[in-house]
Amino acid sequence: MKSVDKEALVHKYLVEYYEKYYRIAYSYVFQEQDALDIVQEGAYRAILKSDALKKPEYADTWICRIMMNEAVRFLEKNRGRTVFLEEVPEESTMDEPEDLDLRQALGKLNEEERRIVILKYFEEEKIRTIAQTLDLKESTVKSRLYRAVEKLKKYMEGGAGYGEMEKRV
Amino acid sequence: MEKWKKEYDEIVVPDHTGELMEEAVRRAKETKKEPGDKKCTVISEVRQPCSQLC
Incomplete structure (x- = not known):
């Protein structure tokens, strides 16, 4: 699969399943604004790294993993401000x-x-x-x-x- | 687990989430498009033509 196609696929999933990614993010922070920050940063990273997507059939779960990693990164970064x-x-x-x-x-x-x-x-x-x-x-x-x-x-x-x-x- | 699944499903997704995602995607695509030789651009701005150095 070409890079441009991978990027388009990741874009499609982000737009189509954004509610799912938001819920995943929210289940880490339980704060609306924080969850929004996470999904935005996650979407940004997913597009930047779309070349790294090895199996297009797992694009959705690949994005889920990025969102979860982003949520953990967010919590680490905001330790003290955010209640774990x-x-x-x-x-x-x-x-x-x-x-x-x-x-x-x-x-x-x-x-x-x-x-x-x-x-x-x-x-x-x-x-x-x-x-x-x-x-x-x-x-x-x-x-x-x-x-x-x-x-x-x-x-x-x-x-x-x-x-x-x-x-x- | 069903109770928690219900609670999870009831998480309210803000209306503008989709727009924010699109915005993030747009930013990422722009970042990817940017030439990676910013440093070279800066150097070329600083560099003086040979004629001035000689």
Whole structure:
């Protein structure tokens, strides 16, 4: 595929699926303006790097990965100003079952688990696609997904054994 | 997970998101078009013709 065609393809996806990319960005920062900053910067980078797209059939997930990387970069850059997901205050104690909202639930996961959960359960991507997107083996995606779900279940059931929050990667 | 999926799906996307994305794409394309020899341009501006140096 020629460079110009790759660029056109990435452009097409950005325009067509911008709502999806916004939701991904928002699920990291939970702030409208911050999410907008992320998707704009992500779109900018995606076009600049469109030559690096190896498999056009994975253009969408390739852009998702760029958006997620951009979100992490944004959080690192704004550390102090932005409240990290895991810093969200919790009212309940670990001895009681928790009713977590989306922000709190994602805050329980490390970066890789969060990416996998977002792509699998919220964006409903196939394991194979997620593996391609994140450059992991399918078996690795499955095991990390299982671990993430188990972690969330434990929290929902009362948090036994999960007193320590996971650190960001 | 269904509850969180519902919450995720209900994230409101601002109306102008598409326009902002288009703007970012336009900026990126312009950046790509820009010649990469800006330094050479600057040097050529500073450089004096040989006739003045000799």
